[in-house]
Amino acid sequence: MRFVLKTRYAQDVDFFKHNGQRFWYALLGLFVFVAPFLLDDFYTGELSLVFIYAIAGIGLMLLVGYTGLVSLGHAAFLAIGAYAHAYFMTEGAPFIVSLIGATAVCVVIGAIVGIPSLRMTGIYLAVATLAFAQIVEKVLAHWESVTGGHRGMAVPEPEIFSWSLGTPRAFYFLVLLVLIGALFVALNLLRSPTGRAMIAIRDSEISAQAMGIHLARVKTTSFAVSAGFTGLAGGLLAHKIGYLAPDAFTILISIQLLLMVVVGGLGSMHGVIYGAVFIGLLPQGIAFLRESLPAGIGQIPGLEPGIFGLILVLFLVYEPLGIFGRWIKIRLFFSEFPLYRKSTYKRQKSYLRTERVH
């Protein structure tokens, strides 16, 4: 078992807690750096997609995993980010300006959508955000002067200072850079007062209030920041898709995003990455499954959403902490071997909480 001797308070603030972590993250960094040189273009592209999902997932994780507000409408922010970015670029804005602009649009819309969340929680909020996503989908389909309606809209090639990022490898590094930046910002937020306030709201609104946390402000902030990250991912996704159409951002995408944060592990940024890898691999897995199943079952049209739903339910029932939670348990098993107690993470009934004010 590892024991980290702490001699400075700053050690609790820093990202890496000990040299072991530094080593493994350096190794991971090296791997993602050389990966596009070892993989062919198709897999480099798939890996870029995983990173884009991860950026969107960071946003949703802040909202669902850290603030405790459920959203079933995050595909809408992905769509707004993608369309805004494509529109700005078509109008001649440089790539970086356009991407920042698209993110800003999502932040503003996120803050507005966040307002109902001050009154609603749980399933009601999920329904409200779902409705919002439907509205956005309809608007995109009918606002033809900007979005091209059902005909769709072509996305210009990404370019920084007339240096094209259109090749899979260049695009991969662009997305990787944005992902690292997004993780940095999100983790900074989580070690600051506002991030802690979000966590407080997730665990107990009444006591967050008693600690002087302005519920309305923090919830709106959470929505805005969350929408910003997802919109940023949307802007990058636009280049990946190449041609935008309203039916690319359906409820299925929202569910997929939610599936990602739940399967990865709610309440951890590691979970986002695990979830993104999982979601990235899933379509390949399902395609493989289709081929190996008997024709009658393999060709059922709704197989994909069905499997998504089944996985979500199985995780919620058997491993609510997700892949990251499972990894923590496995790690503990080996670090405490042979003394690991199965009941360490057994879900225990919590003590009664104050029920007088709800």
Next chain:
Amino acid sequence: MTLLAADNVSISFGGVHAVRDVSFEVAAGQVYSIIGPNGAGKTTLFNLVSRLYDVDAGSITFNGEAITRVPPHQVAERGIARTFQNTELFEHETVLKNLLIGHHVHRQTALWEELLFLPKVREQDLVFRQQVEDVIDLLDLQSYRDQIIGNLPFGARKMVEIARALCLGPQLILLDEPSSGLNPEETEDLSFWIEDINEELGITVVMVEHDMNLVNQVSDRVLVLADGVVIAVGTPSEIQGHPDVLRAYLGD
């Protein structure tokens, strides 16, 4: 000097008059206990002070300013911290993080500074951390520092909740049944800590409590409520022999 005062405060829920025309004054530096049978309106009174409920009538003043209509989060900003009867901690986080959240009202950083984690944010966090350690030392919570709240025994949770309230750096602390769920030894410790909080840190304490030994040991003044009405106010010894109090507890 009067720190907290309620003037003819009333609230009813439907037909139930939970608190009726209650007035009291807590002087700065006192330990003030509120006792009474179950359902007397003690916790309701706390919830009125921390603005979780709106009063139907009457007013509450703190430091001479009316707080009857301020938003709930401003109550903490003005220097009133509280604990809850069955604990309301941030269950999925460590003791350390719970205590850091207690510093929320003292933050001086804007969101954008936090997103970039400028040196200013880091320094602020180190200062908070130093203060958290002082509270941890005061209440002997060292061994729990890095544990998740969900894994702690109930007695420890009660202490963490008091610690979190202290991190707010309050002038007044409201303790809602601090000894419920504690064993006799822990209750004994609690009485010393309440005295420490009051005398060393100079924080005024208002507590709802059932354990009469504890009340007698630490209180300067005692308020007795029954059915939402004040039936007696006085020193612990005055209260013990008060005929109305005996009637409220034991019946005629």
